[in-house]
Amino acid sequence: LPARVTLAHGGGGSAMRDLIDGVFRAAFADDGALPAAEDQARFDLAALAAKGDRLAFTTDGFVVDPLFFPGGDIGTLAVCGTINDLAVGGAVPVALSCAAIVEEGLPVEVLRRVAASMAQAARAAGVPIATGDTKVVARGACDKLFVTTTGIGVVRAGLDIGIDKARPGDVILVNGLLGDHGAAILNARGDLALETAIESDCAALDGLVAALIASAPGIRMMRDATRGGVAAVLNELAEASRVGVSVRELDLPIRPEVTGFCEILGLDPLYLANEGKLVAVVPAEEADAALAALRAHPLGRGAAAIGRVSDGRPGRVVMETRFGGARVVDMLVGDQLPRIC
Amino acid sequence: LPARVTLAHGGGGSAMRDLIDGVFRAAFADDGALPAAEDQARFDLAALAAKGDRLAFTTDGFVVDPLFFPGGDIGTLAVCGTINDLAVGGAVPVALSCAAIVEEGLPVEVLRRVAASMAQAARAAGVPIATGDTKVVARGACDKLFVTTTGIGVVRAGLDIGIDKARPGDVILVNGLLGDHGAAILNARGDLALETAIESDCAALDGLVAALIASAPGIRMMRDATRGGVAAVLNELAEASRVGVSVRELDLPIRPEVTGFCEILGLDPLYLANEGKLVAVVPAEEADAALAALRAHPLGRGAAAIGRVSDGRPGRVVMETRFGGARVVDMLVGDQLPRIC
């Protein structure tokens, strides 16, 4: 392969095949799931039905800038993000697709590193990258690289969760420190030269979710707190479930560096994107077991109960501040941070 | 909604939700498949298993320039292209996802037109767009709009087709005029001011494929001839099946305008992209029935037998020219036409 991607690598001819074979297949192939010369992966339906009763299907595009950052890169993000969207819906992930849009001139080595990260994250989760696509656009027509992953999974039989299922009295949990991903990306962009590099929390949560569901079978809903942060999830669940939500600022697990960072930039950590954090709502009587299960998992050591579902005004999220006051936490209106994921 | 897309429309907050609800959900929603507030579509596995024995999974990114062209737009392309990838693998399409990457400043009206085209194409094929994602990047970070669709489908029980299954003596069919899509895009770009606007052949081939399979149960393989054209498919099948392939130039159905167009630009119509044309290989004894079935379908009226699988040198595609000579048809090496799909 040449040092840089050329338009020929998207042309449908042998140069394209060389790039796909040399970069993507080479990275993904030992999963054994990429069929040799077909453009569709196939899965035995009887084997899928043995895992649960419904097929789950979800997609996300990734346009993060920069491509590489402390704690991950666009590849880890693309794999973990879609695994998480499957997991928080109660599905066991089965496979992913990878559609890359590449800017002419991108070093092939960059593509290799991203493909290696994708392969590594996928393998760690035991989820093959089973099919894909590669387009190349002229210099200037896209910024370096965009990756869209789509995931299929199987929802556990009988599991009935949803963002509309929260009930007054339920407890709201998170699995650890909030805002690290957003802060890591901003810091990596050099918007603020911090001494300490904050690492993204990017991680695949399917294992943690399995432990959580096992410990709290009455669980109401889960949602990963990506763009829009925890504030977006809380507002969505308050609205969809027609309940009030109250959280305590003092209970929010946030790194002092992130708090400091946000103060300087005038940001609110509740709106910062996370890529390995979920919000879960569980019935009060299952909260202790759920919290213990989260804390027993490597990705949930910093888990915390951050608030309660209330019979307050439906759709409204209220935070009890550290000074004892109360303020409404609205959904973010505009854009805090473009290209955060 | 404002007249143009802003970065806030990708921010994860309420502006984003307004855009998704106002544009994508508004267009797709009456399919009844977009779940209200979840980020994953769900399908009953028992119902899927009733349609066939294997789940098919395939993805394609679309970066066509211009977004709108005679015969279709990026939306029709994105829906038909992925339906075709499912269909040519023998699958009945079940659902699609839609991941859009939008450039800041794009008129919302453009997004609406594209979403309407997607909805229309999906509805015509009876395939819901069941989940999606929307990212916005700053002006200059992508060229207007890219759309990635992923499809799931169910492969007909027992059907055993593949690009490695062609046998000497088999007949090679196409379902109509070749090269229209590539010519339409080039013409729409104004690379050549032709008097007649050539229309893209963009179409969903799932119905045609169903008729073809019913008429030729011994069918070996099908492949839609997109980037790289018919030449790419013939080379791939010759290589994967370890057979020779011979085609007759006089049997290739090509519009005189497209032939003329190609002569002027020094292009070969065999390498031009199609978006509603497939190459099928059937056993000789099923060729007549297959051809009749194709011709009886609105999308196969111009179907033709273009050649044979031979015991010639494995992997080599030979064309008998209109002058009675023979020339090797190689796989395209470089890129004939960037951003054709």
Ligand SMILES: Nc1ncnc2c1ncn2[C@@H]1O[C@H](COP(=O)(O)OP(=O)(O)OP(=O)(O)O)[C@@H](O)[C@H]1O
């Ligand atoms: N980035 C990628 N990661 C993994 N597999 C890929 C990637 N890009 C392409 N592939 C695989 O390479 C093969 C060829 O893909 P290609 O896109 O040429 O097929 P196609 O979708 O039929 O054509 P087109 O995209 O022109 O419609 C397929 O098996 C596809 O799954």
Ligand SMILES: Nc1ncnc2c1ncn2[C@@H]1O[C@H](COP(=O)(O)OP(=O)(O)OP(=O)(O)O)[C@@H](O)[C@H]1O
């Ligand atoms: N272009 C689109 N077409 C159809 N549905 C869409 C589109 N964009 C978003 N959606 C739907 O809107 C809802 C919200 O999507 P969103 O991307 O915010 O969720 P998410 O994937 O959990 O978040 P993130 O993308 O930040 O990880 C989902 O139900 C999604 O399927």
Ligand SMILES: [Mg+2]
């Ligand atoms: Mg998603």
Ligand SMILES: [Mg+2]
């Ligand atoms: Mg997501």
Ligand SMILES: [Mg+2]
């Ligand atoms: Mg493709």
Ligand SMILES: [Mg+2]
């Ligand atoms: Mg494809």
Ligand SMILES: [Mg+2]
């Ligand atoms: Mg395709």
Ligand SMILES: [Mg+2]
């Ligand atoms: Mg999304």
